[in-house]
Amino acid sequence: MNSLLHDRIAGVLIPIFAIRGKGDLGIGDAVSLMEFVDWAATAGLRLVKMLPINETGGDHSPYNALSSRALDPTTIRTSPEALPDLHQDEYDNAVRNIPAEKLDGALVDYSVVKPLKRSLLETAYERFLHNHLSKKSRRGQEFLDFVEAQRDWLPDYTLFRVLLDDHHGYRWDTWPEEHRTPAGARKWVGELGTHKTQIFEKRMRFFAYVQWIAFTQWHQTKAHAAARGVALMGDIPFGISFQSADVWAHPKLFKTGWCGGTPADKIFKHDAFVQRWGQNWGIPLYDWPAHRAERFHWWRRRVHGVREFFEFFRIDHVLGFYRIYGFPWRPDRNDEFLPLSWDEARERTGGEIPHFCPRPDDTLENKEQNRREGEEYLRAILKEAGSGHIIGEDLGEVPDYVRPNLTELGIAGYKIPIWEKRPDGGLIPGSDYEALSLATYATHDHDPIRTMWEHLIRDSSGSHGDHARYELRILCDYAGIPAEHPPKTYTETVHMALLRALFESNSRIAVAMITDLFGRKERFNSPGVASGDNWTQRMHAPMSELGKDPRIPRIRQLIQESGRLGK
Numbered sequence: 001m002n003s004l005l006h007d008r009i010a011g012v013l014i015p016i017f018a019i020r021g022k023g024d025l026g027i028g029d030a031v032s033l034m035e036f037v038d039w040a041a042t043a044g045l046r047l048v049k050m051l052p053i054n055e056t057g058g059d060h061s062p063y064n065a066l067s068s069r070a071l072d073p074t075t076i077r078t079s080p081e082a083l084p085d086l087h088q089d090e091y092d093n094a095v096r097n098i099p100a101e102k103l104d105g106a107l108v109d110y111s112v113v114k115p116l117k118r119s120l121l122e123t124a125y126e127r128f129l130h131n132h133l134s135k136k137s138r139r140g141q142e143f144l145d146f147v148e149a150q151r152d153w154l155p156d157y158t159l160f161r162v163l164l165d166d167h168h169g170y171r172w173d174t175w176p177e178e179h180r181t182p183a184g185a186r187k188w189v190g191e192l193g194t195h196k197t198q199i200f201e202k203r204m205r206f207f208a209y210v211q212w213i214a215f216t217q218w219h220q221t222k223a224h225a226a227a228r229g230v231a232l233m234g235d236i237p238f239g240i241s242f243q244s245a246d247v248w249a250h251p252k253l254f255k256t257g258w259c260g261g262t263p264a265d266k267i268f269k270h271d272a273f274v275q276r277w278g279q280n281w282g283i284p285l286y287d288w289p290a291h292r293a294e295r296f297h298w299w300r301r302r303v304h305g306v307r308e309f310f311e312f313f314r315i316d317h318v319l320g321f322y323r324i325y326g327f328p329w330r331p332d333r334n335d336e337f338l339p340l341s342w343d344e345a346r347e348r349t350g351g352e353i354p355h356f357c358p359r360p361d362d363t364l365e366n367k368e369q370n371r372r373e374g375e376e377y378l379r380a381i382l383k384e385a386g387s388g389h390i391i392g393e394d395l396g397e398v399p400d401y402v403r404p405n406l407t408e409l410g411i412a413g414y415k416i417p418i419w420e421k422r423p424d425g426g427l428i429p430g431s432d433y434e435a436l437s438l439a440t441y442a443t444h445d446h447d448p449i450r451t452m453w454e455h456l457i458r459d460s461s462g463s464h465g466d467h468a469r470y471e472l473r474i475l476c477d478y479a480g481i482p483a484e485h486p487p488k489t490y491t492e493t494v495h496m497a498l499l500r501a502l503f504e505s506n507s508r509i510a511v512a513m514i515t516d517l518f519g520r521k522e523r524f525n526s527p528g529v530a531s532g533d534n535w536t537q538r539m540h541a542p543m544s545e546l547g548k549d550p551r552i553p554r555i556r557q558l559i560q561e562s563g564r565l566g567k
Contacts, residue, residue: 010503010564011047011233011511012040015062015444015524016075017108017535018514020542023079025095026103026113028538030217031077034224035543041228043552044559046566047312048225049233049511051444051524053218058169060110060535061525063237063316064282066164067245068298069153069305070207071214074113078120082217084139085124085131094120107536125209129202146212152301153245154211156182158204159189160245165203172248173256182249218309226311229566233391234310236302238320239283242330246298247284253291253298254284258326258357262396273334277354279527282331285324285357288377296380303384311388315381318392318411322374322402323361328352361399371401378409391438391509395419407436415439415507417478418452418471425470427477430505439507441498441516444524448515449498450490451523457488495519496554503562510564514539517555 014036021032028036033048040048054065055072065072080088094116095103102112132140147154160172163179172180178188189200225232239260240246247254262279273280291298306313317324328349329337337345346353358373359366382390392406394413406413415437420428433439441449453475459468476483479494479501487494499517503510515522518540525534539546559565 006508007046007566008508008562008564009046009231009510009566010044010559010562011049011231011509012045012514012517013049013440013444013511014514014539015051015535016053018524018538020104020539022542022544023077024103025078025116026105027074027108029075029077030214030221031079031082032543033221037221037225037228037230037232039543039547041230042547042556044556044565046229046564047231047233047509047511049312049314050235052235052237052316053309056535057241057243060108062235062535063239064241065237065244066161066241067153067157068240068302069150070157070161070211070245071218073117073121073210073214074110076117076121076210076214076217078117078124083120083124083213085128086120087127090123091120094123104542106538106540107533108538110536121210121213122206124213125206128209129205143209143212146215147208150211153305154208155204156249157211157245158207159185160248161207162200162203171243180248215308222309231311232309233312233314234306235314235316236306237283238315238317238324239281242282242284250298253287253294255287256284258285258328259283259330260285260320260324261327261354263325263354273338276338277334278325278327280327280329280331280334285326288358288373291377296377299377299381300384303381303388307385307388312391313385313388314391314393315411316393318378318394318406319396319398319402321377322370322399322405323356323358325354326357327354367399367401370399371405374402375405375409378406378411382409382411393443395443407434410436412436412438412507412509414443415505416443417441417501417505418474421474427474430478430501430507433506435506435508437507438509438511439502439505440511440513441502442513444513445527447523448513448521450495450516450519451521453490453494457486490519492519492551496558499555500558500562503558503564510562518549518551 016028016033019028019032019036021028021035024032037048052062052065053071053075054062055067055070056062057064057066077083078086080086080091098112098116102109128143131137133143159182163172163175163185167175167179178184189197192200222232242256247256259280260283261281264274264276264278266275337348340348342353359370361367361370391412391414394402394406395416403413415433417430417439420433422428430439442452447455456468456472456475459465460472472486473483476486479497481494481497499512502512520540522537522540524537556565
């Protein structure tokens with residue numbers, strides 16, 4: 001049985017890429033996070049929650065990673081102070097001709113950041129090979145020890161990464177036949193000839209070096225946070241990208257012909273496919289019998305990897321362990337299926353249509369079977385989590401058996417005030433929230449609370465504003481704001497009332513997104529929208545200025561008054 005800390009704590013959600021630290025080269029990194037931890041401790045925030053930090057692909061989405069274990073190279077501080085194998089002149093030459101606004105703008109420019117950090121890491125790697133690995137120094141041995149400790153995933157990952165570069169990022173199922181499996185690829189590498197094989201293996205070793213540096217810096221960051229009394233909270237996406245080293249290396253663990261997603265949703269007015277068919281995320285479904293046969297080894301090692309850097313972790317879309325909506329085609333065929341009827345879709349898929357997998361919750365027997373299997377999978381994760389504290393993202397259309405089951409397992413769920421309503425539509429006050437829960441106004445996928453407030457004010461004044469007026473009343477009641485005449489603008493009084501209500505809730509953990517903490521309107525992601533701005537938004541101010549905000553003492557006071565400051 002897993003249990004949360006008995007203390008009431010307040011925390012803040014911030015994506016690692018959003019932190020603006022000193023010398024961060026245009027994107028937040030492990031050293032920037034140390035700066036942020038120092039600030040959080042001063043503000044009375046004892047938990048810093050992040051999005052996944054695994055290596056991303058071309059869309060830069062933390063939820064569509066290339067590996068369940070490899071860390072993203074952009075999270076590495078690539079300065080001479082943090083990277084011992086890099087010289088100052090090499091660093092200066094690399095950044096000299098890059099315009100300052102590219103490295104200190106409001107948005108992450110991945111087209112600049114990723115090549116820059118890659119170049120610096122390659123330069124450092126060459127010196128490491130010459131000064132340490134070839135001379136069998138102590139530092140060289142530390143690298144070899146890391147490679148040995150990570151042997152359950154690192155060899156497949158490094159082989160996959162070199163091939164991915166060679167194939168310009170194209171999907172692995174389009175590669176030549178000899179590259180589509182680890183065994184085939186290794187045989188092919190061995191037949192290249194001595195010189196070419198050595199070059200290929202050197203390139204593989206580079207990706208192992210990058211992971212060694214990343215793991216080292218993140219371990220240092222975790223230790224720094226612990227010394228400041230701040231817990232770090234990570235994030236495990238339920239799914240894994242089809243274009244990942246995991247699916248390439250272990251295809252038998254996945255149903256690669258099926259993709260997870262959600263049913264049709266009329267809310268997405270801009271997306272005809274989502275309205276008609278649903279969201280097709282492209283993540284392959286798990287072959288759970290195959291995972292059971294190997295005693296959930298892949299999942300247990302994934303959890304073990306997250307525990308290396310985080311005391312808490314959130315499982316994104318925990319509902320997927322019980323049942324998930326599946327599509328019998330990949331997202332690149334969505335346009336093909338958009339105009340089709342269900343019968344026409346069946347003809348194209350050999351009789352299959354989108355449905356809940358492994359079964360819908362349409363009978364008591366199916367519900368019980370889904371509950372029982374979901375509990376089995378989560379118990380395997382809990383066993384590996386040990387002293388780690390698990391939070392399940394249980395938002396959306398939640399089957400009635402899920403939240404009681406999560407509570408029984410000791411897994412905290414989410415409480416988003418505007419969605420927490422009684423059967424009659426009335427507000428559930430924060431004082432009635434279960435202690436085993438995490439309260440927050442928004443996740444990275446939602447509008448910040450200020451934007452929500454302004455939209456409700458705007459929409460409530462129209463002739464068809466009944467729903468907006470109802471939602472606004474719920475929010476006012478939760479925060480103790482007179483609902484008859486709510487302020488027409490998002491005032492400082494509204495802001496502090498909302499923060500106070502969140503911190504005073506009965507949930508053991510109360511988390512404010514960084515934008516909500518400061519009453520900002522920037523957004524990190526708009527689901528279902530192919531926007532170039534997704535996953536790029538940075539903080540409104542660098543860390544050097546954040547501590548000067550005059551509201552920080554007031555926020556700390558609210559945290560203290562709500563009993564979340566600790567001893």
